[in-house]
Amino acid sequence: AHSARVTFTGHGVKALPASQEEALLRVAQEALHNALRHSGADHVDVTLDRRDGGAVLRVTDDGSGFDPQAVRRAGRHLGLVSMRDRASGAGGTLTVESAPGKGTTIEMEVPGG
Ligand SMILES: Nc1ncnc2c1ncn2[C@@H]1O[C@H](COP(=O)(O)OP(=O)(O)OP(=O)(O)O)[C@@H](O)[C@H]1O
Ligand SMILES: [Mg+2]
Numbered sequence: 001a002h003s004a005r006v007t008f009t010g011h012g013v014k015a016l017p018a019s020q021e022e023a024l025l026r027v028a029q030e031a032l033h034n035a036l037r038h039s040g041a042d043h044v045d046v047t048l049d050r051r052d053g054g055a056v057l058r059v060t061d062d063g064s065g066f067d068p069q070a071v072r073r074a075g076r077h078l079g080l081v082s083m084r085d086r087a088s089g090a091g092g093t094l095t096v097e098s099a100p101g102k103g104t105t106i107e108m109e110v111p112g113g
Contacts, residue, residue: 023090031059039063054112
């Protein structure tokens with residue numbers, strides 16, 4: 001359905017509270033969906049790593065990138081809003097790093113149990 005090469009790597013993450021695992025999964029799904037639908041990337045890399053007692057999820061693409069502030073102002077897109085809500089609902093944080101021509105990295109950190 002798409003031409004991007006998608007990789008996943010995970011290191012050292014132990015079981016987390018179910019609510020955090022579900023939030024990580026939902027954010028990974030939406031970030032991956034966005035990367036495949038909007039970015040035209042050749043590569044999308046998904047990583048899940050242990051940090052302190054919790055975990056960090058990263059979804060990085062080498063596609064078109066976008067201006068996150070302009071999208072926030074436009075206000076009618078639900079995906080980025082729902083990722084933020086999921087992250088904060090799980091006691092974590094979401095960071096969106098993107099710029100036109102520079103690709104996109106979505107990072108979510110959760111604290112663990
Ligand atoms: N990885 C990405 N690469 C390029 N542009 C992106 C990426 N992720 C998001 N965008 C841009 O940000 C906009 C907002 O994304 P968001 O997920 O909030 O909404 P959407 O995908 O358009 O709709 P939906 O509500 O179905 O998720 C997108 O329409 C797109 O222009
Ligand atoms: Mg979306």
